[in-house]
Structures are given as C-alpha cells and as structure tokens.
Amino acid sequence: xxxxxxxxxxxxxxxxxxxxxxxxxxxxxxxxxxxxxxxxxxxxxxxxxxxxxxxxxxxxxxxxxxxxxxxxxxxxxxxxxxxxxxxxxxxxxxxxxxxxxxxxxxxxxxxxxxxxxxxxxxxxxxxxxxxxxxxxxxxxxxxxxxxxxxxxxxxxxxxxxxxxxxxxxxxxxxxxxxxxxxxxxxxxxxxxxxxxxxxxxxxxxxxxxxxxxxxxxxxxxxxxxxxxxxxxxxxxxxxxxxxxxxxxxxxxxxxxxxxxxxxxxxxxxxxxxxxxxxxxxxxxxxxxxxxxxxxxxxxxxxxxxxxxxxxxxxxxxxxxxxxxxxxxxxxxxxxxxxxxxxxxxxxxxxxxxxxxxxxxxxxxxxxxxxxxxxxxxxxxxxxxxxxxxxxxxxxxxxxxxxxxxxxxxxxxxxxxxxxxxxxxxxxxxxxxxxxxxxxxxxxxxxxxxxxxxxxxxxxxxxxxxxxxxxxxxxxxxxxxxxx
Amino acid sequence: xxxxxxxxxxxxxxxxxxxxxxxxxxxxxxxxxxxxxxxxxxxxxxxxxxxxxxxxxxxxxxxxxxxxxxxxxxxxxxxxxxxxxxxxxxxxxxxxxxxxxxxxxxxxxxxxxxxxxxxxxxxxxxxxxxxxxxxxxxxxxxxxxxxxxxxxxxxxxxxxxxxxxxxxxxxxxxxxxxxxxxxxxxxxxxxxxxxxxxxxxxxxxxxxxxxxxxxxxxxxxxxxxxxxxxxxxxxxxxxxxxxxxxxxxxxxxxxxxxxxxxxxxxxxxxxxxxxxxxxxxxxxxxxxxxxxxxxxxxxxxxxxxxxxxxxxxxxxxxxxxxxxxxxxxxxxxxxxxxxxxxxxxxxxxxxxxxxxxxxxxxxxxxxxxxxxxxxxxxxxxxxxxxxxxxxxxxxxxxxxxxxxxxxxxxxxxxxxxxxxxxxxxxxxxxxxxxxxxxxxxxxxxxxxxxxxxxxxxxxxxxxxxxxxxxxxxxxxxxxxxxxxxxxxxxxxx
Numbered sequence: 001x002x003x004x005x006x007x008x009x010x011x012x013x014x015x016x017x018x019x020x021x022x023x024x025x026x027x028x029x030x031x032x033x034x035x036x037x038x039x040x041x042x043x044x045x046x047x048x049x050x051x052x053x054x055x056x057x058x059x060x061x062x063x064x065x066x067x068x069x070x071x072x073x074x075x076x077x078x079x080x081x082x083x084x085x086x087x088x089x090x091x092x093x094x095x096x097x098x099x100x101x102x103x104x105x106x107x108x109x110x111x112x113x114x115x116x117x118x119x120x121x122x123x124x125x126x127x128x129x130x131x132x133x134x135x136x137x138x139x140x141x142x143x144x145x146x147x148x149x150x151x152x153x154x155x156x157x158x159x160x161x162x163x164x165x166x167x168x169x170x171x172x173x174x175x176x177x178x179x180x181x182x183x184x185x186x187x188x189x190x191x192x193x194x195x196x197x198x199x200x201x202x203x204x205x206x207x208x209x210x211x212x213x214x215x216x217x218x219x220x221x222x223x224x225x226x227x228x229x230x231x232x233x234x235x236x237x238x239x240x241x242x243x244x245x246x247x248x249x250x251x252x253x254x255x256x257x258x259x260x261x262x263x264x265x266x267x268x269x270x271x272x273x274x275x276x277x278x279x280x281x282x283x284x285x286x287x288x289x290x291x292x293x294x295x296x297x298x299x300x301x302x303x304x305x306x307x308x309x310x311x312x313x314x315x316x317x318x319x320x321x322x323x324x325x326x327x328x329x330x331x332x333x334x335x336x337x338x339x340x341x342x343x344x345x346x347x348x349x350x351x352x353x354x355x356x357x358x359x360x361x362x363x364x365x366x367x368x369x370x371x372x373x374x375x376x377x378x379x380x381x382x383x384x385x386x387x388x389x390x391x392x393x394x395x396x397x398x399x400x401x402x403x404x405x406x407x408x409x410x411x412x413x414x415x416x417x418x419x420x421x422x423x424x425x426x427x428x429x430x431x432x433x434x435x436x437x438x439x440x441x442x443x444x445x446x447x448x449x450x451x452x453x454x455x456x457x458x459x460x461x462x463x464x465x466x467x468x469x470x471x472x473x474x475x476x477x478x479x480x481x482x483x
Numbered sequence: 484x485x486x487x488x489x490x491x492x493x494x495x496x497x498x499x500x501x502x503x504x505x506x507x508x509x510x511x512x513x514x515x516x517x518x519x520x521x522x523x524x525x526x527x528x529x530x531x532x533x534x535x536x537x538x539x540x541x542x543x544x545x546x547x548x549x550x551x552x553x554x555x556x557x558x559x560x561x562x563x564x565x566x567x568x569x570x571x572x573x574x575x576x577x578x579x580x581x582x583x584x585x586x587x588x589x590x591x592x593x594x595x596x597x598x599x600x601x602x603x604x605x606x607x608x609x610x611x612x613x614x615x616x617x618x619x620x621x622x623x624x625x626x627x628x629x630x631x632x633x634x635x636x637x638x639x640x641x642x643x644x645x646x647x648x649x650x651x652x653x654x655x656x657x658x659x660x661x662x663x664x665x666x667x668x669x670x671x672x673x674x675x676x677x678x679x680x681x682x683x684x685x686x687x688x689x690x691x692x693x694x695x696x697x698x699x700x701x702x703x704x705x706x707x708x709x710x711x712x713x714x715x716x717x718x719x720x721x722x723x724x725x726x727x728x729x730x731x732x733x734x735x736x737x738x739x740x741x742x743x744x745x746x747x748x749x750x751x752x753x754x755x756x757x758x759x760x761x762x763x764x765x766x767x768x769x770x771x772x773x774x775x776x777x778x779x780x781x782x783x784x785x786x787x788x789x790x791x792x793x794x795x796x797x798x799x800x801x802x803x804x805x806x807x808x809x810x811x812x813x814x815x816x817x818x819x820x821x822x823x824x825x826x827x828x829x830x831x832x833x834x835x836x837x838x839x840x841x842x843x844x845x846x847x848x849x850x851x852x853x854x855x856x857x858x859x860x861x862x863x864x865x866x867x868x869x870x871x872x873x874x875x876x877x878x879x880x881x882x883x884x885x886x887x888x889x890x891x892x893x894x895x896x897x898x899x900x901x902x903x904x905x906x907x908x909x910x911x912x913x914x915x916x917x918x919x920x921x922x923x924x925x926x927x928x929x930x931x932x933x934x935x936x937x938x939x940x941x942x943x944x945x946x947x948x949x950x951x952x953x954x955x956x957x958x959x960x961x962x963x964x965x966x967x968x969x970x971x972x973x974x975x976x
Contacts, residue, residue, distance in 0.1 A: 041769050052779045059781060084797055121617050123780060138612050142780045144854050145593035145885045146861070146875070147772060148616065151624060153765040160625075161761060264746055268644070271753060279636060280531065283626035287538045290619065294545055298613040299553035299580055299600055306560050310575075314565055365618050372620045382622055389621055396621065 006192045010200025018204055027166045027209065032216055034162055038155040039220040042113030045120075045152065049108050052124035052141075056103045067100060068432050075429075085340075090426040093340055096130035096417025097347075104128050104409060104438035106402045109393025110227035111234050114217075115156035115385075117394025120148060128410055128438065130417045132351035133358060134305055137406075138298070155217065156388035159242060160381050161278060163213060164249040168270045170205045171253035173263040174198065180263060195474045198254070206250040213246070214239050230445065234391050237448040237456075241391070244459050245384045251466035258473025281379040285372055293368035296361040301354065308353035312346040340421055348418075369396070376455075380462050383455040390451045397451050398444055409438045500671050507667075507675025508682065515645070515683055525687055528633075528641060532691045535630045539588035540698050547704075550580045553600075558933050566922040569906035570832060576604035577902060579895035579934040581611070584882035585702035585713055589695050589720065590631035592883025595619070601892060603899035603934070605906075606796070606836070608843040611892055630695065631877050634724050635870055636760045638684070639731040643752045645683055646735025649676045650973060651745035660975040669970040673736060677966070680732045688728075692721055708938040715941045719880040726955040727873040731756075733962035740969035763868040764861075771857040778850070787846050794838035795831075807834055821916045829910030836903045843896065851889045855947075858885065865954030866961060872954035879948040882938050886947065890939050898934045905931045 018024050071089040073079045086094045103125035112119065123141040151157065175198065178184040187197055217238065222228075228235060256269050376382040389395030413436050420427065444451065515521045557578045564572055579601045587594060598611025616623065626632065650672075653659040662672065696717060703713050735752055742748035778786070795801035811830055812818065820827045858875060865872030878884035905927070914921045 044773065052781065055779065056781055059785070083799070118617075118621065121614065125781075138617075140598065140610065140612070140614060140780065142777050142783055142850070143596075144772070144777065144857050145596040145888070146854075146858055147768045148596040149593050150764045150768045152772075153762075153769050157761075157765065162757075165757070264749070267746070267749065275637070275640065279626050282622050283628035283632060284534070286620070286622045286626060287534070287628035289622075291538060291541055295615060295618040297549040297553065298618075299549060299578070300556075302578060302600065302602075302612075303553060303556045303560060306575075306578075307556075310560055310564060369620050372622050376622060382625065385625055386621055 003193065003196050006196045007200045010197045011204055014201040014204040018208070023169065024208070027169060028212055030162075030166060031209070031212055034158045035155065035213070035216040035220055038153055038158045039113060039217075039224050041152065042116070042154050043224045045116060045154075046108045046113045049112075049119065049124050053103075053105045053107065056105065056125035056127075060103050064100060064432065064435070067095065068429060071427070071429060071432070091340070092417040092420035092425065092427050092431075093130065093343055095427055096413065096421075098129060100432075100435065101127045101129045101136075102413070102435065102438060104406050104440075106398070106440055109234075109398065110231050111221070111238070111392050112394055113224060113226060113392070114154065114221075114238065115388040115392035115394050116152050116154045117156070117389035117392055118396070118399055119394040120152070122399070126406065128406065128413055130414045131347050132305060132354040133407070133410060134301060134351075134354040137358075137403075156385060156392070159213075159217075159245070159388065160385045163242075163246065164274060164278075164381075167206065167209055167246060167249040168253055168267075168274065170209060171202070171250060171257070172266045172270050173257075174201060174205065174254060175257040176261065176263040176266050179260075195471065198474055202250060202254060206246065210243055210246040214242050217242065233446050233448045237387075237452055238391050241384060241387045241452065241456060241459070244456060244463060245380060248380050248459055248463040248466065251463050251470050254470035255466045255473060258470055258476075277379045278381045282382055285375040285378070285382070289368050289372040289375070293364060293371055295368065296364045298361075301357045301361060304357050305350045305354045309346045309350040312349035313342075340424075344418060344421055351414075377458045380459045383458045387452040387455045387459075390455075391448055393444075395451075401444055402440060405440060406438070409436065412436050500668065503667060503671050504675040504678065507672060508678040511676055511679030512682060515679070521645075521683075524641065524644075525683075528637065528687055529690065531637065532630060532633050532687075533694065535628050535633050536588060536691065536694055536698065538628055539591065539630060540702065542591070543583050543585065543588045543702055546583045547702075550582060550599075553578070553580050554933065561931075561933075562925075562928045564925065564928055566925055568919075568921060569909045569923040569927065570605065570828075572923070572928065573605040573903055573906035576602055576899070577934060579603055579891075579898060579936070581888075581891045582704075582707050582936055582938075584708070584887070584938055585699045585704075586716055586720065586881035587883050588698055588702065589629070590877045590881035590883055591627070591629050592631075592878035592881055593885055593888065594883050595623070595627070597885070597888045601895040603895060603902060605903060606839060608839075608847065608896050608899065611888070611895075630691070631874075631881075634728070635873060635877070638687075638728055639760070640756055641687070642680065642684060642728055642731040643735045643749075643756060646676075646680050646732055647739050647748045647752050648745040649680075649736050650740040650970070651742050651748045652739075654974075654976065655744055657976075659973075663975045669973055670967060673740075673966055673970045676736060677732065680736070681729065684728060684732065688724075707936065709940075712938070712941050716880045716882070716944075719941070720877060723873055723876045723880065723952065723955055726959045727869050730869055730955075730958045730962045733959065733966045737962060737966035737969040740966065740973045759868045759870050763864065764870055764874070767861045767864065767871060771860045775853065775857050775860065777853055777857075783846065783850065787842060790842040790846070791839065794835060794842075796835055804831070807831065823916070825911045826914035827916065829907045829912075829914055832910065833904070833907040836900070836907065840900060847892070847896075851886075854885050854889075859950070862951055862954065865951060866957035869955060869958040872951040872958065876948055876951040876955065879944050879951070880941075882944075886944075887938070890943075891936060894936050895934060898932075902931055 067089040070079075074081050074088075074090065081090070082088050085091055086098065089095060089099070104127075105125040106122075108119070120141075120143060123139050126139060127136055129136055173180075175184065178187065188194060218235070221235075252273065253266075253270055256266050256273075259266075259269075261269075373386075376386065386395060390397055416434075416436055420431070449456075557580075561575075561577050564575065567575075581599045581601075583594065595616040596614055598613050599615070600613055601611045602609045650659060653662065663669070696714075699713055699717055700710065703710050734755070735748075738752050739745070739748045742751065793803070795804035795807065798804060808820070808827075808831075811823070811827065812820070815823055815825075817823055862871050862875055875884060879886070906923075909923050909927055910921070913923070
C-alpha cells in the first residue's frame with residue numbers, strides 16, 4: 001500500500017466515524033451559534049459607535065452655525081457684542097479654546113465588529129481645543145465600569161477562549177481512545193505508518209472544525225454587511241490567524257496524546273494547559289510588567305500643568321507690578337488685549353509643560369507595553385487576542401496612529417487660532433469657513449500582514465514546536481500505553 | 484428540604500454516625516496527601532495566591548504614595564496662588580484624588596476602569612478622570628492578577644478537580660458497592676467526602692486569609708476608615724467566598740453522584756465552570772447594555788447644558804437673572820444695586836452655583852441609578868451562576884465597586900461646593916460694586932480646606948448587597964440539596 005492510500009483510507013474511515021458522533025454535531029452547533037451571536041453583538045456595538053460619532057458631528061455643525069449667525073448679527077450691528085469675551089464669536093482664543101472646538105473621531109474599521117479591543121475605553125469623538133493636550137486627551141465615554149471589567153462577547157473572545165476548547169474536545173482522545181478500544185494495537189500490527197494514519201484522522205477532526213469556523217466567520221461577516229472592498233488583506237489575515245491558532249491547539253493536543261496516557265489524563269492535562277495559557281499566564285505577565293514598569297502617575301502630570309499655569313500667572317502679575325512702578329500709573333487691569341495675551345502665555349506655558357510630561361509618560365508606558373509584548377510570545381492566546389484587535393483596527397497600532405494624527409492636528413488647530421489672537425485679528429465668516437477639520441487618514445490599510453506579522457510568526461513557531469514534539473511522539477508511540 | 488433536615492438531625496442526634504463520617508474524611512485526606520499531583524497543585528495555587536496578594540499590596544502602596552504626593556502638591560499649588568479674585572481661584576479649583584481602600588489588595592474591582600481624580604472647578608461638576616486601564620496593555624483585558632480573580636475562577640476549578648471523581652470514581656472501581664453494602668448511609672458518605680473536600684480547600688485558603696488579614700491591618704489608614712470596619716468587610720469577603728467555593732464543591736459531589744462515569748462528570752462540571760466564569764457574565768453584560776442603554780457622554784453633557792441654560796449663569800440679560808436681581812433688591816429694601824450693603828456679583832455667583840447643584844445632583848444621580856439598574860439585572864441569575872453574585876459582593880465589600888466610586892465623586896462634589904461657598908462669601912462680604920480689581924487676601928486660600936475622604940462604613944454597603952449575599956446563600960443551598968438528592972438516588976453500579 002502506498003502512503004497515500006493509507007492516508008486516504010484513514011481519512012475516509014475517520015469521517016465515517018466522526019459524522020455518526022453526536023459530539024461533532026454539538027460542537028458544530030456551538031461554533032455556529034457563538035460565532036453568529038458574537039458578530040451580531042459586535043455589529044450592534046459598532047452601530048452604537050457610528051451613531052455617537054454622527055451625533056457629535058451634528059452637534060458641532062449646529063454649534064458652528066449658531067456662532068456664525070451670531071457673528072453675522074454682531075458684524076451687521078443688529079446686536080451688541082457680548083459683554084463676556086468667552087461668548088464672543090469673534091475672539092479666536094475663546095472660539096478655538098471652547099465654543100468652536102472640533103471633534104476628532106476614529107471611524108470604526110469595516111472589521112471593527114470582530115474585536116472590541118480598546119475601543120470601549122476611548123470616547124467616540126475627542127473634542128480638540130487650542131488649550132493643552134492634557135485638557136482633552138483624557139476625556140472618557142460613559143460606560144458602566146462593571147461592563148468594562150467583564151469585557152464583551154465579541155468574536156475575539158469566541159476565537160481566543162472557546163475555539164481551542166472545541167478543538168480539544170474532539171482531539172483529546174485522538175490516540176488514547178484507539179488504545180482504550182484496543183484498535184491501536186491492531187493498526188500497529190499492520191504494515192502501515194502510524195504517523196500517516198493519525199495524520200489522516202487529524203486532517204478530518206481538526207480540518208472539519210477549522211474549516212467550519214473559518215466559513216462561519218466569513219459567512220457571518222458577509223451577512224452582517226462588513227465591507228470587503230479594500231479590506232482583502234484584513235480578511236485574508238483573519239482567516240490565516242484562525243487557521244494557525246487552530247493548528248497550534250491541534251499540535252498541542254496531539255503532542256499530549258503521544259504521552260501514551262489515558263483519555264482522562266489527556267483531558268485533564270489539556271484543560272490545565274488551557275487555563276495556564278489563557279488565564280494564569282496573561283495575569284502573571286500583566287502583573288509583572290506593571291510592577292516592573294509601573295504606569296506613571298497622571299496626578300503628577302495634572303499638578304505640573306497647574307503649577308505651570310500658576311507660575312505663568314504670577315510672573316505676569318510681577319511684570320505688571322514692575323510696569324506700574326516704573327511708569328507711575330496704574331495699568332488698566334483686565335483689558336481685553338491684556339487678558340487675551342495673558343491667556344495665551346499661560347496656556348502655552350502650561351501646554352509646553354504638559355506636552356513634555358505626557359511624552360515622558362508615554363515613554364514609560366511604552367516600556368511597560370514592550371515588556372508585556374515580549375512575554376506575550378509565551379502564550380499564543382495573547383498573540384491571537386492582539387492579532388484580532390489589530391485586524392479589527394481596535395488594537396494598539398491604529399490607536400497609536402490616531403493619537404499621532406490628533407497630535408499633528410492639534411498643532412494645526414492651535415496655530416490657526418493663536419496666530420490670529422496674537423495679532424488681535426477678529427474672526428470673520430471667511431475664517432469660520434477655513435477652520436481646520438480632522439479627517440483620520442487610513443495609513444495602515446493594506447498593512448495588516450506587516451502589523452500582525454510578528455504575532456502570527458509567534459503562534460506559527462509555537463505550532464511548529466508542538467508539531468515537532470507530536471511527530472516525534474507518534475514515531476515512538478506505544479500501542480499499549482503507560483496506563 | 485427533608486433530606487437536609489435528616490442530615491442535620493443525623494449530625495445532631497446520631498452521634499454514632501460521626502466516626503463513620505470522620506473515617507471517610509480521613510481516608511479521603513490520606514488519598515490526597517499521598518498523591519503527589521495534589522501536593523503540586525496545592526503548592527502552585529498557594530504560590531499563585533501569594534503572588535496575587537503581594538502584587539495587590541504593592542499596587543495599593545504605590546497608589547497611596549502617588550496619591551499622598553499629589554495631594555500635598557495640590558495643596559501647595561492652591562495655597563500659593565497669591566492675591567486673586569476669589570472667583571478666579573474658584574475657577575482654578577482644587578483636585579480631589581481618590582484614596583484606595585486597603586482591601587483593594589484582594590479585589591481591585593473596577594478601579595482600573597474608573598477615573599481617580601476629579602477637578603473641582605467653578606460652575607461645573609466634572610467627571611473623574613484618568614482610567615488606569617487606558618494606560619495598560621491589551622493583555623490586561625485578558626486577565627488581571629488579583630486574589631479575587633484566583634478565588635473566582637481558579638479555585639472553583641480546583642474544587643471541581645478534587646470532587647468530580649468522588650462517587651463516579653468509586654463506582655468505576657467497584658468500591659462504591661462495597662461501601663454501601665457495609666451499611667454506610669449515602670448522606671454520611673456525602674458528609675465525609677464534603678468534609679474532606681472542605682478541609683483540603685481550607686488548608687489552601689486559611690494561610691491566604693491570614694496573610695490578607697495582616698496586610699489589611701498594615702494598610703488601613705485610620706484617617707480614611709476604621710480598622711473594625713475593614714475587619715467586618717474582610718469577614719464579609721471570607722463568608723461570600725466560602726459560600727461560593729463550597730457551592731462548587733457540593734456541585735462537584737452532586738454531579739459526580741449523578742453521572743454515569745467520572746469522565747462525564749468532569750466534562751459537565753467543566754462546561755458549567757466555563758459558562759459561569761466566562762460565558763454568562765459576558766452574555767449578561769451585553770444583554771443589559773442593550774436592554775437598559777446608558778446615555779452617551781455627549782447626550783449626558785447636552786442634557787446638563789440644556790438644564791443650565793434655564794439658569795442665568797454669567798448672563799445678566801437672562802430673565803431669571805432679572806427676577807433674582809429684583810428679589811435681592813426687594814430683600815435689602817434698596818432701589819439700585821450699588822446701594823446694596825453686600826457685593827451683588829458674589830450673591831449672583833452663589834445663587835447660580837445653587838442652581839447648578841440641583842441640576843448636577845439630579846443628572847449624576849440618574850446616571851448612577853442607571854448603572855445600578857444595569858448591575859441589579861446583571862446579578863439576577865446569581866443563585867444559578869454564582870459569579871454574577873460573588874463579583875459584585877466581593878467588590879462591594881472591598882470598596883472597589885461602581886457605587887464606592889460614586890460615593891467618592893459625590894464627596895468630591897460636596898467639597899467643590901465648600902470651595903465655591905467660601906469664594907462667593909468672600910466676594911459678597913469684601914467685594915465692591917463693579918470693581919474688577921478686587922483680590923482676596925492670599926490667607927483666604929489657607930482657610931479653604933483640602934479634600935478629605937473617608938470610606939463609607941460597611942453599613943452603607945450591606946443593604947444594597949443583601950441580594951447578592953442571598954443569591955450566594957441560595958447557590959450553596961441549591962447545590963447542597965442537589966448533592967443530598969443525588970447521593971440518595973445514587974446507583975452503586
């Protein structure tokens with residue numbers, strides 16, 4: 001018999017056995033229902049985000065339209081300019097700093113429904129002002145904290161947590177069941193390679209599960225209307241991570257099977273490994289990275305910014321006192337010009353301080369993240385979770401890109417208003433038309449593979465490692481077992 | 484119920500049976516002790532819990548250091564403002580930093596997902612800022628090492644692994660028939676095995692409880708809460724987790740007695756564990772989020788802005804302002820503002836603040852009520868899926884739940900009002916009519932106190948958490964009844 005004939009005979013035999021096994025149909029039903037529910041749930045979360053972004057845009061448009069109407073009335077002399085400068089639609093520093101502030105939002109990626117990632121921690125839209133970055137960067141969306149703690153039932157959760165379990169449920173007794181039934185000795189006595197036979201059996205058991213999962217995910221995405229055009233890369237990457245992550249668990253379960261112990265032992269060992277990789281290891285890595293590189297104290301940042309604005313205020317007062325002393329007459333306190341210049345100098349001093357502290361904080365946080373990421377290679381679950389978020393555009397890369405674009409836009413916005421304020425220019429209707437607008441540029445589109453490359457390689461290496469162990473084990477596999 | 488009564492009666496009156504029960508327990512203990520796997524597992528669990536406690540204590544201490552430093556700096560900045568218009572100082576405001584409760588070392592609860600600092604400025608009640616979760620990695624969303632995490636997810640699994648073969652295993656080995664043929668009453672068997680299981684878990688948990696007690700005593704700051712209060716909270720935690728884990732042990736025994744073989748028992752128990760720890764909490768979270776939606780931040784702020792528009796703020800042309808001005812003039816019996824013996828701007832600011840307080844109390848109160856409604860619904864299946872009851876109970880006792888956060892933000896808001904009142908009163912007494920140059924003496928900033936927060940007593944927590952405690956008691960009762968029922972119907976072969 002050729003190796004191929006043995007292989008195809010094993011495949012056919014296994015398929016006939018498997019399809020009569022109610023466990024298979026139960027597992028398939030679980031796959032379809034969990035994937036379907038997770039995608040449905042993901043879609044409702046994304047719809048909510050889109051609605052929130054649309055609402056902030058509508059609010060901004062209405063606010064700006066009112067300011068322009070007000071401006072036209074003042075310019076035409078129909079109404080008197082407001083007494084309070086922060087209500088005046090002509091004063092750049094107040095318009096850019098509050099009443100005319102613009103929203104910057106990160107539109108959900110077409111595949112955002114597959115993983116909530118970090119999207120529940122950030123507001124749908126961040127209101128950019130001409131003040132310091134610290135004044136708007138930390139705004140939050142309203143969310144029940146218990147829900148944030150629990151996390152949501154998204155596809156990432158299904159694939160990272162449950163997908164390995166149904167894989168283990170069908171493979172934990174791949175070899176041990178044959179041994180317990182006595183058929184392993186029978187097969188072993190035939191002139192066939194055990195490796196070929198088990199490769200055929202594995203192809204059926206694992207192949208059916210992986211294939212059904214991938215098809216269910218793609219079909220679900222098609223039904224929920226997630227855009228495909230221009231996202232071919234992300235779709236392909238999603239399929240690939242599901243397959244490679246599935247391979248890892250198959251290899252692991254097979255390797256445990258080759259230890260030659262009974263089915264109960266295999267099941268117990270695999271469940272313990274699942275718990276180690278999915279629960280204990282992430283918790284330990286997280287704790288270790290946090291205690292090694294603690295997150296910086298945000299309170300310290302706030303207080304430095306306050307101290308800076310206090311100092312700038314006091315300096316101005318001192319300069320003013322000196323001026324009065326030297327010129328012998330009281331300077332008119334609180335003139336509009338003086339107040340505006342004071343405001344600009346105070347906010348700039350504070351913003352400079354805030355920016356430098358924020359940069360230092362970011363560097364500290366980056367160290368913690370790098371540390372955690374290095375150790376994440378010990379757990380394919382962490383890699384998978386990260387890859388899913390990256391594909392969904394809710395992971396660190398797209399958020400980092402978003403915040404770097406916000407950074408650039410903030411400078412542009414500030415420059416627009418501060419330059420006008422410094423030269424005491426009043427805003428005109430033309431200026432209102434020229435207000436900068438934030439538009440997120442999708443620079444990462446088409447780069448999905450380079451983003452998830454390292455994580456995918458990490459899972460693949462772990463898969464190869466266990467595949468090697470399994471293959472070696474199969475060669476030495478004892479047909480009677482170790483009891 | 485009669486079965487439970489019978490067990491109780493047999494333990495109270497049937498003294499003869501105790502030796503049997505103890506002999507069964509002793510035999511089980513010996514088995515566990517001889518099996519190296521259990522020694523390893525036990526050591527590993529102990530190590531994990533000690534790691535979690537050490538990490539928790541380290542976090543609490545670090546947080547405390549940061550907070551003390553921040554509070555001192557804020558005070559310094561506040562008192563060194565120099566001569567200033569008191570209302571400008573009110574705008575500059577203070578910061579309120581949230582203290583961490585000592586028991587956060589055991590259960591950090593939602594602390595990572597709520598802000599830790601509130602800016603107390605004029606006219607506005609701000610939300611707490613800086614959710615620590617935003618600074619951590621995505622890894623943190625998969626698992627945060629804490630004693631609560633170990634007790635809620637890992638220890639039930641240990642109980643399952645210890646108990647799943649209790650009856651099914653004996654049946655497979657044929658020893659169950661022998662045992663029953665000796666005349667051992669099935670409930671005695673259950674009691675003995677239950678005792679053994681409880682003893683094994685107690686051996687694991689008692690050192691952890693003692694370590695938590697010591698750490699809690701060392702970390703309690705009497706300026707923020709009392710030691711007796713913390714001890715009651717710790718006792719509450721211990722009681723809740725005892726019911727939670729004992730319920731799992733009982734369930735393992737029940738399923739083991741019901742099942743055809745130990746493999747079926749293990750699979751069933753693992754499926755339940757997975758549903759309890761991962762599936763149902765997420766499903767319930769999504770269900771309440773959809774069924775009882777919260778307002779978006781924009782909607783929330785817009786509602787407040789709409790309400791605020793009805794008050795006069797700084798707008799002296801607002802109809803409400805005119806009414807207020809006329810009232811004040813009438814009250815003081817004068818015709819013109821400049822004839823008032825007090826500063827009118829200060830009065831107007833105070834009135835405006837008071838208008839704001841009503842709006843903030845109403846809106847923030849409604850938001851908190853919406854959170855609590857969601858939490859109540861989420862906890863409903865608690866007696867059947869006990870994670871939904873132990874999680875809020877544990878956070879409530881540790882003082883790290885959303886309600887504890889609300890208590891902090893409410894206290895911070897009260898302090899903001901103290902600052903506003905000081906500033907407005909100074910202006911009312913000392914400011915002159917239409918004189919923008921008035922500045923308060925820098926000594927005024929010293930008179931305005933810093934924010935000090937005391938954790939609410941446990942009596943504030945208990946009434947709201949009673950439902951969860953009852954759910955846990957219900958869980959233990961249901962599983963116990965199930966176990967008694969199962970062993971009485973147990974087939975020896």
